[in-house]
Amino acid sequence: MGAREFRDGAQDxxxxxxxxxxxxxxxxxxxxxxxxxxxxGGRRLGEAYEVLTxxxxxxxxxxxxxxxxxxTIAKMGKIISTMIDYGMVQxxxxxxxxIAHGLSESVGKxxxxxxxxxxxxxxxxxxxxxxxxxxxxESNLNYVEQVVGQTMKRISQDQQxxxxxxxxxxxxxxxxxxxxxxxxxxxxxxxxPVYIPAFTDSEMGLDVGTWAMGRALDQARAQAKNGSxxxxxxxxxxxxxxFNPYLDLNSYTNHVVSAKRLGIFTIGGGVxxxxxxxVGPYIEISxxxxxxxxxxxxxxxxxxxxxxxxxxxxxxxxxxxxGISWGKFVPPEEGxxxxxxxxxxxxxxxxxxxxxxxxxxxxRAVRT
Numbered sequence: 001m002g003a004r005e006f007r008d009g010a011q012d013x014x015x016x017x018x019x020x021x022x023x024x025x026x027x028x029x030x031x032x033x034x035x036x037x038x039x040x041g042g043r044r045l046g047e048a049y050e051v052l053t054x055x056x057x058x059x060x061x062x063x064x065x066x067x068x069x070x071x072t073i074a075k076m077g078k079i080i081s082t083m084i085d086y087g088m089v090q091x092x093x094x095x096x097x098x099i100a101h102g103l104s105e106s107v108g109k110x111x112x113x114x115x116x117x118x119x120x121x122x123x124x125x126x127x128x129x130x131x132x133x134x135x136x137x138e139s140n141l142n143y144v145e146q147v148v149g150q151t152m153k154r155i156s157q158d159q160q161x162x163x164x165x166x167x168x169x170x171x172x173x174x175x176x177x178x179x180x181x182x183x184x185x186x187x188x189x190x191x192x193p194v195y196i197p198a199f200t201d202s203e204m205g206l207d208v209g210t211w212a213m214g215r216a217l218d219q220a221r222a223q224a225k226n227g228s229x230x231x232x233x234x235x236x237x238x239x240x241x242x243f244n245p246y247l248d249l250n251s252y253t254n255h256v257v258s259a260k261r262l263g264i265f266t267i268g269g270g271v272x273x274x275x276x277x278x279v280g281p282y283i284e285i286s287x288x289x290x291x292x293x294x295x296x297x298x299x300x301x302x303x304x305x306x307x308x309x310x311x312x313x314x315x316x317x318x319x320x321x322x323g324i325s326w327g328k329f330v331p332p333e334e335g336x337x338x339x340x341x342x343x344x345x346x347x348x349x350x351x352x353x354x355x356x357x358x359x360x361x362x363x364r365a366v367r368t
Contacts, residue, residue: 028355029362041341045348048303048339049355055263055301055337056088056356062259063301066276067094068268068316070131072102073111074346077183079353084186086360089265091255092187092194093272096202099167099183099194100144101136103204106174106182107147109140141203147173148207162247163196166208193255195248197275212241253279256297263301267345269308269316277328284327299323300330302338305345 009016018037025031036046055061065083072080080102083089105111112128112135123130127138151173155161171188178185187194199205256262256279266273283296299320308317320338323329330336341348 027358028351029358032351032355041343044339044341045343045351048305048341048348049352051301051337051339052265052303052352053356053359055265055303058261058263058301060260061263061301062090062255062261063088063263063265064091064093064256064276064299065089066264066266066268066272067092067098068270068272069095069345070098070101070134071267071345072098072105072183073131073134073136075111076346076349077102077105078181079349080183081181081186082353082357084183084190084192086357087190088356090192090259091252092183092192093252093276094194094196095270095272096163096196096199096204099196100141100203102183103144103147103170103174104136104140106180106185107143107178108180109137109143111136111140144203145207145210148204149211152208152211157242159242160247161208161241161243162245162251163199164193164248164251166199166204167194167196170204193251195252195275197245197248198271199243199245208241208243249282252276253282257283257294259297261301262297262299264299264303266302266304266306267349268306269304269314269318273304274315277323277326280328281326296327298330298336299328300336302329302336304338304340305343305348306340307342307344309342 016037017039018034020034020038020042025034032046032049034046035042036050037043038046055063065080067080071077080092084092101111114123114128114130114133114135118128120130123135129136129138129141148170151166151169154173155165155169159165167184168188171182171184171186171194174182174185175188184194186192196202196204200209252275264276266276277299280296280298283294286292287294287296302320304320306316308314310317310319310322319340320329320336324331324336329338332338
């Protein structure tokens with residue numbers, strides 16, 4: 001074994017770190033840029049800001065925002081609508097629950113902090129639904145059902161439905177009849193499609209289902225005559241909304257394959273993340289099985305904020321590097337840029353958002 005060599009990192013082209021000097025930092029933008037030259041979680045956040053800024057400022061990049069977790073109950077809804085308002089994202093894929101609770105907020109309803117002295121049994125009796133440390137009123141969701149029903153009445157009964165169509169129509173209702181900010185309202189006004197791949201797994205999905213059953217209720221009661229309510233329920237459960245999830249799949253695919261470059265900004269993981277990323281394999285197997293010759297889309301930029309590490313084996317913790325093996329992402333050696341922050345999104349997402357707004361407003365001020 002030869003003698004040990006004591007080299008300076010610069011000799012091997014290593015990047016030097018820098019002390020974070022709070023006296024030289026006056027904005028969130030400057031703070032996040034400086035954190036990239038630190039270490040551990042701080043560096044990850046700084047790298048995420050760098051990649052997120054690059055994808056948003058790339059004029060040829062279409063950004064897909066994927067959302068899971070109770071982010072609207074956690075009061076992150078205005079961050080989402082602001083990203084849409086400022087043109088930071090061109091497509092949203094979300095859980096239905098997140099959008100439903102955002103609707104509650106959009107129509108002026110309130111979420112409350114849970115007081116630990118109240119038991120879950122007591123919460124149930126009072127109509128309070130608990131999400132960790134926060135409460136959603138059941139009365140809020142009942143009011144949202146009225147908004148959904150009002151929207152459904154405007155849609156032709158013969159029209160094939162999809163989550164994109166329903167969220168667009170709900171956004172129209174919000175824009176025309178409610179003054180407050182809202183995710184679907186902003187998406188409607190900015191013509192940003194909103195997809196909910198697991199639509200029935202949400203309050204809105206149940207609302208649409210019960211609305212469809214309601215249309216058949218009188219007929220079912222007449223047919224059941226002396227039957228029980230269970231008999232009536234079984235009868236009306238045979239009535240289904242004309243809902244076709246493949247309308248969403250192909251609409252999203254058309255959106256993605258039309259983009260020059262793709263970026264994905266993921267909060268959490270779950271179905272929205274996987275559904276958004278599967279378009280590359282979808283095109284690839286279509287080429288192979290149907291004899292097509294369409295360029296499979298790959299995400300060139302990616303930022304993930306989620307506390308789940310990869311070693312649990314779940315998709316929420318899956319790294320972008322792993323996704324390269326599935327044909328979902330551009331490898332770094334070919335220009336792919338990715339960053340992952342293992343953190344609660346409610347801690348770091350607001351920091352990123354304020355930094356982005358500062359930078360965007362500063363650039364606009366220079367141009368004017």
